[in-house]
Amino acid sequence: MEQSATDLTAVLTGIVGEQLGGQEVDPDDDFYALGGDSLIALRVVSAVQERGIAMTLKDLLFHPTVRELAAHLATQAPAPAAAPAPAAERDALLDPSDRILVPVGVAAALPASALQVGIIYLCETSGDPELYHSIIGWETVAAFDERLFREALAELCDRHAALRTSFDLGTYSESVQLQWEKVxxxxxxxxxxxxxxxxxxDNIRDWSREGLTLPIDWSRAPLFRCHVVAQPDSFHVAIASHHAIVDGWSYGRLIVDLLELYAAKLRGENAELPRPPATGEHDFIVAERELLASGEAADFWHGQADSEPLLFSRGQFHGAANAVAGVEFTVPGVVLDGMRATARDAGVSLKSLALAAHARALSAWTGRDDVVSGVVVNTRPERPGADLMVGLYLNTVPLRLTDLGAPLPELARRAHASERDGAPYRAFPLAQIESRLGRPPFDVTFNFMNFHVYEDLDGTQGLRTRDWWVKGKPSFPFRVDFEVDGAEAGSRVSVAYDPALLDEARVREYARHFEAALTAAGGTA
Structure with a gap:
């Protein structure tokens, strides 16, 4: 049904306010400046589509205020109803000669994504069992009932196909992921x-140290493990999983779902959790294949990456780094609040402002006025319930910024514009960018983490959590993580680096520049 811009303004104001946690939203407020991010944006898109209104993530990126968005959407045709692909259609992504080889007991067989194949290749060639093998642990203050916890874990596996996934890298004409009916x-x-x-x-950390040294058998599901250390009044939990099946947001989704399922069982109730879309992985593979055929996407990322390497000369670094060393500093609340205010005034997201500060620090650190950094981006399909999906739905893409002496709000607007322009191509495989360039497209990566999925635990009845920790090793030689409102440590910056390529004093110099840039961005210098 067609709606006027006035009608749409009222509808969109309500949706945006609800998805931003009940904020009051003025039609001229910028969605991203109000705290919106890529996951919240997907929720907005889904809610609007469910009203029969045609909208995409790109629409919100280019029209970030309700008034602008309403005027734009009023000119669009109604959205067609989306029907989930049946299992036969999902399997049709495989060649017919491959489909007949799918074993009994497999619910769905799909090509592995380019990122999954790349991660598995790096892990196999490096010989490092810790690479992309992550563990998250915490303490749950509640009674431990092993039978009920096992039941909750089994329901979690039934709920998320990623937990029932294995990989076959040799039987078929391409690398395949097999989603089993049961594990x-x-x-x-x-x-x-x-x-x-x-x-x-101490006991759960001992288990994690031993667990990270175990080799991964890609051919056997599940590719995750769970260990519990039960004490009289609480129990410690650690979940170890490979990054090939779970990204950071997905880890949070799994933990929230598991604890919701378990808490409901303790109360003698059934957990009423919204169902994630059944075809999310299929939709992602389809989108990735379409982008692989796009010369426009390839040209865009080549233009972003085509600059001299920032830290390492050609041939100095390739393959997987051994980023075992680290430097950290906290971001005080007063600085973060100031950054939020600066971002609102500039009409950009907090991520864009933090990214601008990162680029400014890189410039001061290296003496370069033209820098390229890898930036971690969300690649979830644009469909209702995308934030409920568990899998590997992210990418790391090059972003280039120049003229870094400009004021930080202006740099943030440029960073936001670059991310916006690259959004349609965000799932384009990194390996393809590297292949065309003939070298890694960046040697520094930036990851902005605001895992507000954990806020869902605040409403879980009958238990509470504390003492959170995480351990993992990516393949990049120099990685900067900016974590907002972490469960235990609050907001902080963590820099992981390969000590064979960079010494600690040099890394601490970057950290000082970044801390100073963040302080300036928060107006507290």
């Missing part, structure tokens, strides 16, 4: 009588 929940339990939480913490 045995990989739970081990250790019980100790000591009620000192520190003892439980």
């Amino acid at each position: 045995e929940p990989p739970l081990t339990v250790e019980r100790i009588g000591d009620d000192n939480p520190a003892k439980g913490h």
